[in-house]
Amino acid sequence: GAGVSQSPRYKVxxxxxxxxxxxxxxxxxxxxxxxxxxxxxxxxxxTYFQNEAQLDKSxxxxxxxxxxxxxxxxxxxxxxxxxQEDSAVYLCASSSGAHEQYFGPGTRLTVx
Amino acid sequence: AQTVTQSQPEMSVQEAETxxxxxxxxxxxxxxxxxxxxxPPSRQMILVIRxxxxxxxxxxxxxFSVNFQKAAKSFSLKISDSQLGDAAMYFCAYxxxxxxxxxxxFGQGTELSVKP
Numbered sequence: 001g002a003g004v005s006q007s008p009r010y011k012v013x014x015x016x017x018x019x020x021x022x023x024x025x026x027x028x029x030x031x032x033x034x035x036x037x038x039x040x041x042x043x044x045x046x047t048y049f050q051n052e053a054q055l056d057k058s059x060x061x062x063x064x065x066x067x068x069x070x071x072x073x074x075x076x077x078x079x080x081x082x083x084q085e086d087s088a089v090y091l092c093a094s095s096s097g098a099h100e101q102y103f104g105p106g107t108r109l110t111v112x
Numbered sequence: 113a114q115t116v117t118q119s120q121p122e123m124s125v126q127e128a129e130t131x132x133x134x135x136x137x138x139x140x141x142x143x144x145x146x147x148x149x150x151x152p153p154s155r156q157m158i159l160v161i162r163x164x165x166x167x168x169x170x171x172x173x174x175x176f177s178v179n180f181q182k183a184a185k186s187f188s189l190k191i192s193d194s195q196l197g198d199a200a201m202y203f204c205a206y207x208x209x210x211x212x213x214x215x216x217x218f219g220q221g222t223e224l225s226v227k228p
Contacts, residue, residue: 033215042218043218044218045217089155103158
């Protein structure tokens, strides 16, 4: 079946703009994760959903970051008033439970 | 809080040779999972191998095997008969057994190059 997809693959935003990043998980996967990967670093956890419930948002760096998954499937990560330090690759992963996480290709965000 | 450390930013191996990537972690938990993920230049992260902490036997997946030393909190990855397609960033990751969220904690990564 289809894997995790993310769109857009690349996004350039001017500082201060709002952006929305989309994640389509594998069909039927209950768990969905967002990670932020700075250049040359390992991914860092942002937030976690189980179905539509956001159970952990401890990794969101500021209140400018907001994530939702209203119907328990597609998820959107929104960043308001983007700053240069937000430049990174944003990875989405989904899981069917206590099993491995399947990652999408990521969205590379560049804030100019 | 749990941490994962990969002390080798870059490694190089000759095609068909064997290479070992190092990983250490810190945790106060007794039950957890450890993973090695591969991230080729295309960026899609792929699971290479998984180890449950309660299992004494080291995990093996074809040419990939781990050396899991629980007391030493060490989890190294051995790649045998290296191939050009093995060139990638490799990340070691930890997942708590108890954390319902199952979030992964990653190391900084090791960039592996394979010389023909």
